[in-house]
Amino acid sequence: MTGNRITRREMVCLLGTSVLSGWPIAAFSGRSRQSAKGPSSGPFLQVALLPCPDYARETLATAIQAGWRSTRPPDVRGKRVVIKPNIVDVSSDRPIHTDPRLIEALILHLGGMGAREIVLAEGTSHNRDTEWLFRCSGYEALAKRQGVRLVDLNYDDISPVKSVNPRATLLKEISLPETIRTADVIISVPKMKTHKLAGITLSMKNMFGILPGIAYGWPKNTLHWNGIPLSICEINGTVKTHYSIVDGVIGMEGHGPIMGTARKAGVLVMGDNALAVDATAARVMGVDPARVDYLALAHKIRLGSLRREDIAVAGARIEQVRADFALDPEYAFLRIPRG
Amino acid sequence: MMNERLSRTADYIKAHQNPDGGWGYGRSRMSYVEPTGLCAMALHIGGDKAGANRGLGFLKSCQKDSGAIGIGPRYAEGSWMAYAALLAFHALGPGGTEEERLRNWILSFQDASGQFTKEDLAAAATLNRYDASIPGWSWTPRTTAWVEPTALFIIALIHAGVPATEKRIKSGVDLILDRRVPSGGWNFGNPYSKSNELAASMMSTALAMVALGAAGVAEDRPAIGAGMRFLDRSLAGDVSTASLAWILLAMKTYPSGADQVPGIASRLAGLQADNGGFRGNLFETALAFLVLSDAPILRPVSGRRG
Numbered sequence: 001m002t003g004n005r006i007t008r009r010e011m012v013c014l015l016g017t018s019v020l021s022g023w024p025i026a027a028f029s030g031r032s033r034q035s036a037k038g039p040s041s042g043p044f045l046q047v048a049l050l051p052c053p054d055y056a057r058e059t060l061a062t063a064i065q066a067g068w069r070s071t072r073p074p075d076v077r078g079k080r081v082v083i084k085p086n087i088v089d090v091s092s093d094r095p096i097h098t099d100p101r102l103i104e105a106l107i108l109h110l111g112g113m114g115a116r117e118i119v120l121a122e123g124t125s126h127n128r129d130t131e132w133l134f135r136c137s138g139y140e141a142l143a144k145r146q147g148v149r150l151v152d153l154n155y156d157d158i159s160p161v162k163s164v165n166p167r168a169t170l171l172k173e174i175s176l177p178e179t180i181r182t183a184d185v186i187i188s189v190p191k192m193k194t195h196k197l198a199g200i201t202l203s204m205k206n207m208f209g210i211l212p213g214i215a216y217g218w219p220k221n222t223l224h225w226n227g228i229p230l231s232i233c234e235i236n237g238t239v240k241t242h243y244s245i246v247d248g249v250i251g252m253e254g255h256g257p258i259m260g261t262a263r264k265a266g267v268l269v270m271g272d273n274a275l276a277v278d279a280t281a282a283r284v285m286g287v288d289p290a291r292v293d294y295l296a297l298a299h300k301i302r303l304g305s306l307r308r309e310d311i312a313v314a315g316a317r318i319e320q321v322r323a324d325f326a327l328d329p330e331y332a333f334l335r336i337p338r339g
Numbered sequence: 340m341m342n343e344r345l346s347r348t349a350d351y352i353k354a355h356q357n358p359d360g361g362w363g364y365g366r367s368r369m370s371y372v373e374p375t376g377l378c379a380m381a382l383h384i385g386g387d388k389a390g391a392n393r394g395l396g397f398l399k400s401c402q403k404d405s406g407a408i409g410i411g412p413r414y415a416e417g418s419w420m421a422y423a424a425l426l427a428f429h430a431l432g433p434g435g436t437e438e439e440r441l442r443n444w445i446l447s448f449q450d451a452s453g454q455f456t457k458e459d460l461a462a463a464a465t466l467n468r469y470d471a472s473i474p475g476w477s478w479t480p481r482t483t484a485w486v487e488p489t490a491l492f493i494i495a496l497i498h499a500g501v502p503a504t505e506k507r508i509k510s511g512v513d514l515i516l517d518r519r520v521p522s523g524g525w526n527f528g529n530p531y532s533k534s535n536e537l538a539a540s541m542m543s544t545a546l547a548m549v550a551l552g553a554a555g556v557a558e559d560r561p562a563i564g565a566g567m568r569f570l571d572r573s574l575a576g577d578v579s580t581a582s583l584a585w586i587l588l589a590m591k592t593y594p595s596g597a598d599q600v601p602g603i604a605s606r607l608a609g610l611q612a613d614n615g616g617f618r619g620n621l622f623e624t625a626l627a628f629l630v631l632s633d634a635p636i637l638r639p640v641s642g643r644r645g
Binding site: 091196219 | 364369538577578
């Protein structure tokens with residue numbers, strides 16, 4: 001590990017090292033549990049981009065149903081479905097976490113689709129005080145109201161799962177919470193945010209939160225030492241996200257994922273391939289996904305595709321809903337020029 | 340003397356001991372070192388020596404040849420939960436070889452502070468406004484040191500008899516003081532993110548205060564006063580079970596917190612469920628038991644500077 005060099009970006013807040021060269025692409029190819037077929041002559045991935053101007057119950061239900069219909073959702077009938085929101089922290093004046101009203105609408109939708117059991121699960125990254133976070137974010141009350149289990153992944157039972165990357169080092173064996181390991185269906189529901197260390201954070205980055213703090217520390221520092229792009233790809237390559245829904249109704253711009261400011265995008269971005277969903281959400285944010293290092297790596301190792309021509313977007317057109325999120329000056333290079 | 344409520348808590352802990360002698364965070368969950376260390380100490384105080392010793396046996400089964408203890412028996416590398424094992428070793432059988440080996444391993448535990456270049460250190464000083472060269476303790480070896488693991492190891496080492504003048508403890512104290520949030524209190528360990536001051540959190544602040552108190556940092560230091568005021572303000576709002584227990588210990592640590600102690604103790608005791616447990620979480624239950632029973636192993640010690 002001492003050989004890894006620290007990038008200025010990662011030094012900004014977490015003093016981690018980055019592995020920005022020597023991608024083990026060949027090692028990954030074809031092994032991923034999330035892999036999609038390679039470049040083709042036409043779109044082979046489906047993403048729904050749904051206008052969703054507010055968190056009203058009816059608005060959310062309509063958008064979720066429309067997105068579900070126009071993509072390739074998992075069959076949840078009789079299944080145990082784990083919903084992974086993003087609850088990295090809580091603030092009364094900044095939209096840090098996935099809005100619980102969206103999660104509630106999703107729970108109702110999944111119940112209607114015949115899910116046997118629905119579990120809300122998160123392993124918070126910064127603040128170790130999960131009881132307080134779950135209560136103050138509204139998730140404790142939501143879980144009680146809907147009769148679903150709320151699991152703190154940081155302290156769950158864990159067992160080792162071999163990484164999809166045979167050349168992995170720090171994450172050679174991933175300590176995975178039983179709640180995640182035994183899930184039939186995993187749905188990642190992140191907040192649409194900028195990120196001081198990764199550029200943007202969406203569905204794939206949200207999966208950092210499935211790794212338990214008891215094994216990886218807070219703020220999951222081992223993953224930063226492993227390199228953020230590589231960690232994101234090793235986690236997403238090893239653990240399949242069956243569906244993603246990005247909460248872009250109100251996102252966060254600027255110095256995210258905690259200290260940024262609210263930015264309304266008024267959309268949900270949905271689909272079964274996390275990379276395609278993230279690439280589409282990035283474009284909504286005015287970000288070129290190919291310039292986001294972890295998305296570019298995920299594309300190279302075939303966790304899906306970020307190319308526009310590979311993704312059929314149902315619902316709104318990206319240009320119609322594009323809401324350029326203010327970027328940290330260090331990430332200005334991510335911006336897609338208008339016009 | 341235990342009261343009836345604490346006796347029920349001890350019974351609850353006893354009832355949920357796993358066959359391997361350890362405890363999980365939840366009932367019938369996988370045994371881990373942290374809840375086992377605290378539950379074993381609680382049973383010891385509660386008078387169930389046999390149960391406590393089974394817990395001790397689990398902890399010993401987690402110890403490696405190096406003296407290290409990780410989060411459970413199958414983890415080859417030591418990590419942050421070793422603090423709880425050291426407390427338990429000392430409380431249940433002070434002076435044993437396991438304790439000595441573990442203490443030596445903790446004192447040799449390496450964080451990442453020695454790995455940073457001058458440029459890295461300058462960047463941290465500019466952007467995060469702290470000194471990344473100060474050695475402390477990290478959650479896992481060879482990664483960045485943070486406030487909470489540093490505080491937990493300081494607390495354990497001092498209770499196990501290591502003087503506050505020991506260089507690793509002094510360095511850990513320096514790290515905690517260096518990482519304080521300017522407006523008062525501590526968070527996980529980043530006072531700033533670029534130009535933004537980050538907020539303090541209750542658990543981090545309480546742990547930092549307990550550690551600093553144990554290391555003999557005087558109450559008249561500005562960081563202590565600001566931390567006490569942050570905790571005082573925080574108590575007006577929602578507080579979790581674990582944070583409340585650590586805050587109670589912090590208030591017991593410094594004289595200016597004495598007036599708060601009865602009220603916080605009553606608030607914490609009020610979180611006890613009818614079955615004697617706290618939130619169904621064995622770690623929180625044992626922590627509440629130890630703090631409410633004024634257990635010697637967590638009783639504030641101050642100024643053991645050797």
